[in-house]
Amino acid sequence: xxxxxxxxxxxxxxxxxxxxxxxxxxxxxxxxxxxxxxxxxxxxxxxxxxxxxxxxxxxxxxxxxxxxxxxxxxxxxxxxxxxxxxxxxxxxxxxxxxxxxxxxxxxxxxxxxxxxxxxxxxxxxxxxxxxxxxxxxxxxxxxxxxxxxxxxxxxxxxxxxxxxxxxxxxxxxxxxxxxxxxxxxx
Amino acid sequence: xxxxxxxxxxxxxxxxxxxxxxxxxxxxxxxxxxxxxxxxxxxxxxxxxxxxxxxxxxxxxxxxxxxxxxxxxxxxxxxxxxxxxxxxxxxxxxxxxxxxxxxxxxxxxxxxxxxxxxxxxxxxxxxxxxxxxxxxx
Numbered sequence: 001x002x003x004x005x006x007x008x009x010x011x012x013x014x015x016x017x018x019x020x021x022x023x024x025x026x027x028x029x030x031x032x033x034x035x036x037x038x039x040x041x042x043x044x045x046x047x048x049x050x051x052x053x054x055x056x057x058x059x060x061x062x063x064x065x066x067x068x069x070x071x072x073x074x075x076x077x078x079x080x081x082x083x084x085x086x087x088x089x090x091x092x093x094x095x096x097x098x099x100x101x102x103x104x105x106x107x108x109x110x111x112x113x114x115x116x117x118x119x120x121x122x123x124x125x126x127x128x129x130x131x132x133x134x135x136x137x138x139x140x141x142x143x144x145x146x147x148x149x150x151x152x153x154x155x156x157x158x159x160x161x162x163x164x165x166x167x168x169x170x171x172x173x174x175x176x177x178x179x180x181x182x183x184x185x186x
Numbered sequence: 187x188x189x190x191x192x193x194x195x196x197x198x199x200x201x202x203x204x205x206x207x208x209x210x211x212x213x214x215x216x217x218x219x220x221x222x223x224x225x226x227x228x229x230x231x232x233x234x235x236x237x238x239x240x241x242x243x244x245x246x247x248x249x250x251x252x253x254x255x256x257x258x259x260x261x262x263x264x265x266x267x268x269x270x271x272x273x274x275x276x277x278x279x280x281x282x283x284x285x286x287x288x289x290x291x292x293x294x295x296x297x298x299x300x301x302x303x304x305x306x307x308x309x310x311x312x313x314x315x316x317x318x319x320x321x322x323x
Contacts, residue, residue: 176219
């Protein structure tokens with residue numbers, strides 16, 4: 001039984017399970033959206049004193065902070081008890097990445113970029129520091145991330161969310177196809 | 187104690203993100219290179235089923251556990267914030283290989299540098315709050 005849970009969960013299992021998350025949060029009177037936690041953290045750290053955008057009762061968002069704490073614990077549980085082994089990445093992607101010097105191994109992320117020991121290299125600063133900053137800045141400007149726009153907004157057939165998702169792809173395609181070969185060589 | 191159900195649902199979410207490899211930088215590369223159906227299948231099936239769920243909620247007037255009617259907050263009908271903010275977010279998504287949900291699940295998987303991704307995500311959010319009145323929306 002437990003063996004069936006190892007390895008990659010197929011898309012037609014994972015997608016509907018994410019809909020379960022969407023539904024339960026709605027049923028509990030909340031809305032699915034992870035990036036709101038970044039704003040809540042700003043407020044917790046006192047940003048509301050100097051800036052109206054962060055001046056709200058962050059305690060009303062405690063449920064969402066607890067939710068992402070759970071996501072962290074879930075990541076640990078899956079890592080410890082449901083090992084994946086080799087991730088079946090498409091051969092075309094493996095070839096493309098190897099051609100620009102990115103290794104593909106057993107890990108979820110390329111360790112030549114995301115290893116803690118690489119912390120002070122220029123390459124890692126670009127991917128981690130700049131990348132993280134763009135995620136936080138862009139998602140708030142757009143008013144949501146994958147969970148808020150791509151999942152919740154599209155499920156509600158909202159045009160703004162479709163525009164946001166098109167934006168996600170403009171930015172992602174630009175970095176992947178034009179910038180990545182130079183950035184991984186830093 | 188009312189919060190425990192959110193913790194359990196979060197654990198479930200973290201397991202799903204990890205086991206379907208949504209948290210993998212390589213899966214995001216596959217997606218942006220159009221070389222695998224995996225990510226499109228996950229997001230697509232979540233949205234199609236989600237749209238059915240939302241329609242059922244609306245048409246039956248389903249109430250939440252507090253007895254309130256379930257409403258999805260509408261988004262402002264504007265353009266620039268979605269296309270420009272979305273594009274910036276997309277650049278960050280391709281670099282880190284992670285949107286906000288996976289950043290937390292990756293930390294749980296022991297990829298500690300994603301604590302720094304989260305920290306700079308929070309800083310980027312703060313920066314938006316500071317300059318937002320100067321940005322087109």
